[in-house]
Amino acid sequence: MRISVTVDGVRYDDDVEPRLLLVHYLREHAGRTGTPIGCDTSNCGACTIALNGRSVKSCSVLAVQADGADITTIQGLANGELHPMQRAFHEEHALQCGYCTPGMIMAATDLLKDNPDPTEEQVREGLEGNLCRCTGYQNIVKAVLKAAQGVKA
Amino acid sequence: MTAIGETPAEVGKARVRKEDARLITGQTNWTDNITLPGLAHVAFLRSPHAHARITRVDVSEARNAPGVFAAFTGQDVKDEQGSLPCAWPVSEDMILPDHPAMAVDTVRYGGEIVAAVVARDRYAAADAIELIDVDYEELEPVLDMREAIKPGAVKVHAEGNKSYTWELANGDLGAAFNDAPIVLDRVYRQQRLIPAAMEPRSVVCAPVGDEYTMWSATQVPHILRLMLAMVTGIPEQSLRVIAPDVGGGFGSKLQVTAEEVLALLLAKRLGRPVKWTESRSEGNVAVHHGRDQIQHIRLAADADGRIRGLDVDLLADMGAYLMLVTPGVPILGAFMFNAIYKMDAYRFNCTGVFTTKTPTDAYRGAGRPEATYAIEHIMDDLAAHLGVDPLEIRERNWIKHEEFPYDTIAGLTYDSGNYEAATARARELFNYEGLRKEQSERISASSPVRLGVGVSTYTEMCGLAPSRVLGSLSYGAGGWEHASVRMLATGKVEVVTGSSAHGQGHETAWSQIVADQLGVAFEDVRVLHGDTQVSPKGLDTYGSRSLTVGGTALVLACGKVREKAKAIAAHMLEVSPEDLEWTGGRWAVRGDPDQGKNLAEITLATFAAHDLPDGVEPSLDSDATYDPDNFSFPHGTHLCAVDVDTETGRVKIRSYVAVDDIGHVINPLIVDGQVHGGLAQGIAQALYEEAAYDDSGNLVTASLADYLIPSAADLPSFVTDRTETPSTGNPLGVKGVGEAGTIASTPAVVNAIIDALRPFGVTDVEMPCTPERVWRAINEAKGGAR
Numbered sequence A: 001m002r003i004s005v006t007v008d009g010v011r012y013d014d015d016v017e018p019r020l021l022l023v024h025y026l027r028e029h030a031g032r033t034g035t036p037i038g039c040d041t042s043n044c045g046a047c048t049i050a051l052n053g054r055s056v057k058s059c060s061v062l063a064v065q066a067d068g069a070d071i072t073t074i075q076g077l078a079n080g081e082l083h084p085m086q087r088a089f090h091e092e093h094a095l096q097c098g099y100c101t102p103g104m105i106m107a108a109t110d111l112l113k114d115n116p117d118p119t120e121e122q123v124r125e126g127l128e129g130n131l132c133r134c135t136g137y138q139n140i141v142k143a144v145l146k147a148a149q150g151v152k153a
Numbered sequence B: 001m002t003a004i005g006e007t008p009a010e011v012g013k014a015r016v017r018k019e020d021a022r023l024i025t026g027q028t029n030w031t032d033n034i035t036l037p038g039l040a041h042v043a044f045l046r047s048p049h050a051h052a053r054i055t056r057v058d059v060s061e062a063r064n065a066p067g068v069f070a071a072f073t074g075q076d077v078k079d080e081q082g083s084l085p086c087a088w089p090v091s092e093d094m095i096l097p098d099h100p101a102m103a104v105d106t107v108r109y110g111g112e113i114v115a116a117v118v119a120r121d122r123y124a125a126a127d128a129i130e131l132i133d134v135d136y137e138e139l140e141p142v143l144d145m146r147e148a149i150k151p152g153a154v155k156v157h158a159e160g161n162k163s164y165t166w167e168l169a170n171g172d173l174g175a176a177f178n179d180a181p182i183v184l185d186r187v188y189r190q191q192r193l194i195p196a197a198m199e200p201r202s203v204v205c206a207p208v209g210d211e212y213t214m215w216s217a218t219q220v221p222h223i224l225r226l227m228l229a230m231v232t233g234i235p236e237q238s239l240r241v242i243a244p245d246v247g248g249g250f251g252s253k254l255q256v257t258a259e260e261v262l263a264l265l266l267a268k269r270l271g272r273p274v275k276w277t278e279s280r281s282e283g284n285v286a287v288h289h290g291r292d293q294i295q296h297i298r299l300a301a302d303a304d305g306r307i308r309g310l311d312v313d314l315l316a317d318m319g320a321y322l323m324l325v326t327p328g329v330p331i332l333g334a335f336m337f338n339a340i341y342k343m344d345a346y347r348f349n350c351t352g353v354f355t356t357k358t359p360t361d362a363y364r365g366a367g368r369p370e371a372t373y374a375i376e377h378i379m380d381d382l383a384a385h386l387g388v389d390p391l392e393i394r395e396r397n398w399i400k401h402e403e404f405p406y407d408t409i410a411g412l413t414y415d416s417g418n419y420e421a422a423t424a425r426a427r428e429l430f431n432y433e434g435l436r437k438e439q440s441e442r443i444s445a446s447s448p449v450r451l452g453v454g455v456s457t458y459t460e461m462c463g464l465a466p467s468r469v470l471g472s473l474s475y476g477a478g479g480w481e482h483a484s485v486r487m488l489a490t491g492k493v494e495v496v497t498g499s500s501a502h503g504q505g506h507e508t509a510w511s512q513i514v515a516d517q518l519g520v521a522f523e524d525v526r527v528l529h530g531d532t533q534v535s536p537k538g539l540d541t542y543g544s545r546s547l548t549v550g551g552t553a554l555v556l557a558c559g560k561v562r563e564k565a566k567a568i569a570a571h572m573l574e575v576s577p578e579d580l581e582w583t584g585g586r587w588a589v590r591g592d593p594d595q596g597k598n599l600a601e602i603t604l605a606t607f608a609a610h611d612l613p614d615g616v617e618p619s620l621d622s623d624a625t626y627d628p629d630n631f632s633f634p635h636g637t638h639l640c641a642v643d644v645d646t647e648t649g650r651v652k653i654r655s656y657v658a659v660d661d662i663g664h665v666i667n668p669l670i671v672d673g674q675v676h677g678g679l680a681q682g683i684a685q686a687l688y689e690e691a692a693y694d695d696s697g698n699l700v701t702a703s704l705a706d707y708l709i710p711s712a713a714d715l716p717s718f719v720t721d722r723t724e725t726p727s728t729g730n731p732l733g734v735k736g737v738g739e740a741g742t743i744a745s746t747p748a749v750v751n752a753i754i755d756a757l758r759p760f761g762v763t764d765v766e767m768p769c770t771p772e773r774v775w776r777a778i779n780e781a782k783g784g785a786r
Helices: A022-029 A084-091 A101-114 A120-126 A138-152 B122-129 B173-177 B221-232 B258-270 B280-286 B328-335 B368-386 B390-397 B419-430 B432-444 B467-472 B506-518 B546-573 B599-608 B668-687 B740-760 B771-781
Strands: A002-007 A010-015 A048-051 A054-057 A070-072 B040-046 B052-058 B068-073 B113-119 B133-138 B162-170 B182-193 B202-208 B211-216 B239-242 B274-277 B290-301 B307-319 B345-354 B449-459 B481-487 B493-497 B525-528 B580-583 B586-589 B592-598 B622-626 B635-645 B651-661 B719-722
Touching (some): A101 A138, A120 A138, B052 B113, B068 B122, B068 B258, B113 B258, B162 B328, B173 B290, B211 B258, B221 B258, B258 B274, B368 B740, B390 B419, B390 B449, B419 B651, B432 B449, B449 B740, B506 B525, B506 B546, B546 B592, B546 B599, B635 B740, B651 B668, B668 B719
Parallel strands (some): B493 B525
Antiparallel strands (some): A002 A010, B162 B345, B182 B290, B202 B211, B202 B274, B290 B307, B449 B635, B481 B493, B481 B622, B580 B586
């Protein structure tokens, strides 16, 4: 099937198999390998992207479902300078191996859209769908709270 | 420590990481990102049975499927694949069965590879896997270690189910237990765990003529290269192994895997590059598991609680085969059951048992968490038996700070430590007395939600390892590490380390060390690792060894650079080298500090080489290989408070204080991060995770929907702090921090749960302490049905 999607500001027109997962489309057809794959049951959230401005796990969307969509991945988040969430992750040491980081940053960014001033507990609940094996989440939570402060200020 | 300059500027600073730039922007180089012209994709068919004979494998239909280049069975590769390596034959009579990368006639765990397809893309490969026809003759699975070693048990391997028995004994155990006023006899269970690094394994192998480059999501590129050469017979110098960005390991990528060996053989057969990337469900059955021990521990004590002797019998589940260090993992625990305590006698005995489950091997802590759990659990049991505070019973037994260096009953020499200081600090941060008071109040009020306080005063051995010690334990290699420092003409520095990072922050911490050692800017140092062509010598990353061993190698290499620079600086300044001193990050004339040369100036003069002293080579570059004399021994006191809802069995961690003594700290930001992550993994063992098998030997936790890695919502915020007793074994005074949190936290949490439930008569809850298990333990203690 023919699809047309905008990924990080660039339009792609491609023929794809109907069964192709969006994350495989992004990685292997559009060459946007910044979005990794961590599981096959949509539990880990590593592949989280923004589809028309809302976060989705790109392993649980078919490429054909994204036809006409505007997609932002971790590679399109920085606009000349780092996004406040990226900066907060860096400053608060909210990543170690970095494999969950793209999904975590995308999910956290969306979380703040819904709730610009979350409590620690709301951040923890809000990121429940994104797994990290390195950080124990402590600094991720700190980073999201810090980014929230930055966005407000 | 070598005094370098007056004030170390970088070491100790909470530097944000250099690594982050690529990781937060998605410019990371994961193995699965790699694409090459003509790259083919490999998929494996895995056994659905725990134990079966393969009577027929038919790949003909798969071979003819669209987009398929080739398909192979075990018969096709059996003459080339050799046997997957085990580098740690712990005893001379250890049973070390043949371990084919692809099963040839028998499968011994669900997930073992039985066929491979190589195709145009991953979808075509996955489709073709469905077309392979295999006939199995099912055999009985072997799932219970205690049953497995009984006479007449179904055999996993023809040679038997007992791989080895290994014993360590010191002191007169009979005398210690004879007439002892207190003897505690306990059996604890270490459940099986799945390491579950977030990046699934991936391997790419490209042939160029008769040479091969392999990219692999591995912790151990150097060991992998050596082992691939030994297994396949391809000469070592024809192999290059690259570990690009690697997304976590925790021991799971300290391995030489079937998939790596087969990727090499398939690339060689087809003469084209191949890639294999596992799915998570594939990884849960095929990546080695961790822990899985039955621990029988007996402790003899005097009436006042002073330990007389400790007697430990372990059954350790090897799984179906011995992998790289499988048999050695429980043996590492032999040196840690005695922990921080003094005693007269000790015996450790471990039997390695084969079952038809995924092989086990190193998982964060490897042997030490198991030992620490058992001793810290039984110390709490001893305190409860005597009716004294758990911290008090520990203090009666621990090595006093003035007694270091201390030769332990297990035969190690602990160089330094201060258990009193760490415990005092932890008590203070935790509000120990306040929580104990609240606990009594809740008991008096018969509150349905009980408060429990858990204690873990752990130590561990890090800095693997003195090569002589490894030799005495029959390990197949040494424990040294290598570093080299290359001075670039522009005054910048390239540092090559043999310790390959996968999230630990080497690029940042190593830059801090070099900045102080050479008087250069943090930003001017670039750290290279993880490529056998760039970093030809190394023994990689595991066992909290990178800083203690690799960091020391780096300090030594920097020292050589300074010494080479000294002769040239003297020549430039027209003074004798003896008149120079290294001060403020430069060589300066003693008594005339304005007269001096920094390393950038000396390096440029060396590069130009127009006017060097006679006989001096025009290079400051230096290497060092360091073999430690001893392990390092981080320690600390962790305190955990839990609320246990006795009506639902739900456990909630209310507060957690970790005070660790890891010696000097290079970067506190990185150290805190390591502790947080370690705590999360140790808590996960206590509360959430278990690799569970059904009666047929199927792993029922094969996906992340079933295997419960905690999310942010499942964990508390931690309070972390440090005391600082430097290691005397290395010039940096460092001890290592990668595993401390995991080792300490599991017993702290479980002890807290049991502490809350002791008034009901509960003495143990098997891990993971799920609400159901906690509720059943309470109910059973009350005399109810299980």
